[in-house]
Amino acid sequence: MGVGNATGCRAWAGSVSTAADSMICRMRTPFSLTTCAIAAILGLTACATSTGTGETTPTAPSPAVSSPAVQSPQPAASAKVDAKAVLAKLTAAKVGLTRGAVQNEDTDPNNLLGRPNGYTSRASADLPGGDTTSDRYGIDRGLVIEVFPSAADADRRSTYIQGLLKNAPILGTEYHYRTGDGTVLVRVAGRVKPTAAKKIEQAVTQV
Incomplete structure (x- = not known):
C-alpha cells in the first residue's frame, strides 16, 4: 500500500x-x-x-403538645347560717315558736353580740312552758339561738353556762342543742317540757 x-x-x-x-x-x-x-x-x-464527616446528626424530636390541665370542679362552699336563718327554719318546723325576734347590739341582753369571744348573731323566741313575763329576749321565755365563729367557741359558751347552772341550781336548767357544724348553739329553757324540747332537738339536726 x-x-x-x-x-x-x-x-x-x-x-x-x-x-x-x-x-x-x-x-x-x-x-x-x-x-x-x-x-x-x-x-x-x-x-x-x-455532616461533612459522614456522621449522622440526630434529628431533634418534635415538641410534645401538652393538653390543658382539666381541673376538677370544686365543691361549692356551704353558706354560713346566721341566727335569723336558724330561727326561720325552726319556725317552719312548727315546734311551737312564737314571737321570734333577731337581736342587734342594742337589744342583746348579754352584750356579747359582735364582741370578742362573743357570738356573731343572736335570736330568741317564746315557747310553751316558758315564762312570758320575763325579759323580752331572755332565755326564760323559751328559746335562744346563738351563732359563733367556730364550733370551739360555741362549745366553750355551752360549757360555761352549764357549769354555772350546775353550781347554782336556783338559776334553773337549760337544754343545749348544736347544729351539724357545731357553730350554732340552741338553748331551750328548762321549764319547757321534755317532749317539746325533743322536737326542737330533732328540728335543729335538720338545720
Whole structure:
C-alpha cells in the first residue's frame, strides 16, 4: 500500500472514529444527565441527615403538645347560717315558736353580740312552758339561738353556762342543742317540757 493509500485509510479511520465517538456521546448524554440529577437529589437528601464527616446528626424530636390541665370542679362552699336563718327554719318546723325576734347590739341582753369571744348573731323566741313575763329576749321565755365563729367557741359558751347552772341550781336548767357544724348553739329553757324540747332537738339536726 502506498503512502497515499495509507494516509487515506488513516483519514477514513479517523472519520469513522469521530463519528462513532459522536454517536456514543449522543447516546450517553441523556443517561449521564439523568444520573447526575439523581445523584444531586440524593446528595441534597444526604446533606439533611449527615455532616461533612459522614456522621449522622440526630434529628431533634418534635415538641410534645401538652393538653390543658382539666381541673376538677370544686365543691361549692356551704353558706354560713346566721341566727335569723336558724330561727326561720325552726319556725317552719312548727315546734311551737312564737314571737321570734333577731337581736342587734342594742337589744342583746348579754352584750356579747359582735364582741370578742362573743357570738356573731343572736335570736330568741317564746315557747310553751316558758315564762312570758320575763325579759323580752331572755332565755326564760323559751328559746335562744346563738351563732359563733367556730364550733370551739360555741362549745366553750355551752360549757360555761352549764357549769354555772350546775353550781347554782336556783338559776334553773337549760337544754343545749348544736347544729351539724357545731357553730350554732340552741338553748331551750328548762321549764319547757321534755317532749317539746325533743322536737326542737330533732328540728335543729335538720338545720
